[in-house]
Amino acid sequence: MSTKLNIRVIRQFTFLLCFVWTLAIAGAFVWSYYMQKNAILDMAKAEARIAFQKDALYRKWAAKHGGVYVPVTSETPPNPNLSRIQERDIITPSGKLLTLINPAYMTRQVFEQADKEDNYVRGHITSLNPIRKENAPDSWEQNALKAFENGAKEFSNLQRSNGREYLRLMRPFYVEQPCLKCHAAQGYKLGDIRGGISVSVPMALYADVSSRGSIVRSSTLATIWFLGMGLIAFGSRKLTKSTELLYEKNALLEDEIVEREMSQKQLQEQAVLLEEEIAEREMTQERLQEQAVQLEEEVFERQKTQERLDVKANMLQEEINFRMQSEEALRKSEASLQLAQRAAKMGSWTWYIKGNQVEWSKEMFQLFGVDEASFSGDIADVISLALHPETLPNRRISR
Numbered sequence: 265m266s267t268k269l270n271i272r273v274i275r276q277f278t279f280l281l282c283f284v285w286t287l288a289i290a291g292a293f294v295w296s297y298y299m300q301k302n303a304i305l306d307m308a309k310a311e312a313r314i315a316f317q318k319d320a321l322y323r324k325w326a327a328k329h330g331g332v333y334v335p336v337t338s339e340t341p342p343n344p345n346l347s348r349i350q351e352r353d354i355i356t357p358s359g360k361l362l363t364l365i366n367p368a369y370m371t372r373q374v375f376e377q378a379d380k381e382d383n384y385v386r387g388h389i390t391s392l393n394p395i396r397k398e399n400a401p402d403s404w405e406q407n408a409l410k411a412f413e414n415g416a417k418e419f420s421n422l423q424r425s426n427g428r429e430y431l432r433l434m435r436p437f438y439v440e441q442p443c444l445k446c447h448a449a450q451g452y453k454l455g456d457i458r459g460g461i462s463v464s465v466p467m468a469l470y471a472d473v474s475s476r477g478s479i480v481r482s483s484t485l486a487t488i489w490f491l492g493m494g495l496i497a498f499g500s501r502k503l504t505k506s507t508e509l510l511y512e513k514n515a516l517l518e519d520e521i522v523e524r525e526m527s528q529k530q531l532q533e534q535a536v537l538l539e540e541e542i543a544e545r546e547m548t549q550e551r552l553q554e555q556a557v558q559l560e561e562e563v564f565e566r567q568k569t570q571e572r573l574d575v576k577a578n579m580l581q582e583e584i585n586f587r588m589q590s591e592e593a594l595r596k597s598e599a600s601l602q603l604a605q606r607a608a609k610m611g612s613w614t615w616y617i618k619g620n621q622v623e624w625s626k627e628m629f630q631l632f633g634v635d636e637a638s639f640s641g642d643i644a645d646v647i648s649l650a651l652h653p654e655t656l657p658n659r660r661i662s663r
């Protein structure tokens with residue numbers, strides 16, 4: 265095969281490798297875009313679930329307490345659906361008019377406040393059988409509520425509304441005992457699906473994250489693509505040159521023979537260097553042996569040091585034993601003192617002047633008939649217990 269033919273094959277292989285590399289980078293871009301899109305969708309779902317749990321928690325709190333009373337305003341008029349409740353409206357002692365708002369009324373007002381803000385997570389409380397017509401479900405919520413009746417626990421997808429994209433998520437509400445206060449008349453019983461809360465997370469909140477991620481991803485993959493193409497071009501060029509050099513070497517075989525002879529001479533020189541290295545290693549071995557002797561001497565010195573430490577440890581143990589024996593003797597002495605006081609019907613006491621406190625022995629409590637648990641130790645109380653009332657001074661003891 266000629267040199268030109270080999271170079272043509274190398275170029276064809278290079279073009280094929282560039283095509284495969286470009287397809288791989290494009291596939292990586294599509295895959296990373298798909299993964300980022302799913303990650304953003306998962307984050308939006310997580311935010312929607314957190315919002316639902318928060319709404320359900322404060323709604324459950326209000327239901328547990330039977331609702332809350334708030335001042336009557338134009339935005340919070342009395343709820344006509346609670347007119348059957350005897351204390352729907354009350355007046356405080358100061359003359360302020362309060363009205364009872366149930367969990368649904370409170371939740372609706374919170375959602376209406378969120379609707380007035382831009383890029384807020386929005387919510388809507390709804391049911392297939394609402395008391396208020398304003399709480400009627402839209403078509404998406406109807407599909408979700410019907411899915412709940414068929415056993416679904418959650419319903420979510422992406423939807424566009426007013427030119428904006430939202431992640432909508434809905435979970436059901438089940439009838440609990442506090443719910444029957446307002447909804448028993450509709451025929452609900454415990455455990456029934458009362459309705460649900462739909463949460464709408466604006467995807468615009470994640471637009472910047474997605475945009476930055478796309479820019480970083482595109483820049484990274486473009487850089488990798490350019491590096492790969494550069495390496496392919498470099499490899500192709502290198503391989504072409506190697507092929508040309510191979511044929512040049514075949515033509516310069518005599519020069520190669522001369523180079524081999526020079527290599528033989530270099531090997532001989534290296535052999536001389538190797539002998540010198542062997543001699544140097546032998547000298548190193550002798551130094552290591554000398555260091556080994558020094559190490560043995562150091563080990564012997566450390567053993568002697570360890571023996572001295574053992575002697576000191578034994579002396580310390582003897583001192584500890586002596587102190588333990590002294591403490592045991594002291595305890596026996598105290599026990600003998602207590603026996604002697606008990607036999608002589610005597611007691612001992614100690615007065616701590618700084619704290620004005622007195623400490624009695626057990627025999628003192630028996631002699632004066634005082635309960636040890638109720639003994640305060642105060643000097644004034646001790647004097648009142650130990651002395652006859654007629655002998656007490658007319659002035660009080662300073663505590």
